[in-house]
Amino acid sequence: MWIGWIEFDLLLGDVHSLKEKRSIVRPLVAELARRFAVSAAEVGAQDLHRRSTIGVSLVSGDGWHIRDVLESIDRFVGERPELQVLASRRRLLDSDD
Template sequence: MMIGICSLKVIMYEAQSLKAKRQILKSLIERIKSRFNVSIAEIGNQDKWQIGEIGFCCVTNSRKHADEMIHHVINFIEKDGRLDITECEVEIL
């Protein structure tokens, strides 16, 4: 069993309040949940209105598949024009 873990720090230039930030992140998280088979949540910087931290993971039977899944989700997030990824940490266990 292989577990792929990714932690992303993102910045949202359009967000002018915590409410706007949460709307953007909630929308993105729900779209990822419905499209990819991963567990995902906001994991940090919850009190800052332009910076967010998202964590997600997948469980699979091969390292290659875990790596592919993580990169597909990262590419999906990068294509979303509402935020930019500032840091990315990937770990496969």
């Protein structure tokens, strides 16, 4: 069994309130879950209106599949015009680790 995750530190564009932040973050999290069949959530910086940390994880029997999905997710988030990726961190673990 393989477990993979990616975490994004995001700077949101022209956002002036937590309500505006939610209007960007919630659809992004929902689209990640729908498009890539993964678990996704805002996992940090919930009280800051211009920053967000999004975590995405998945489990598979094939490590290569996880690498491909994480790469696709990284590209998808990086192409979003309403946000800037400040950092992304990935991790891949085998159940034998």
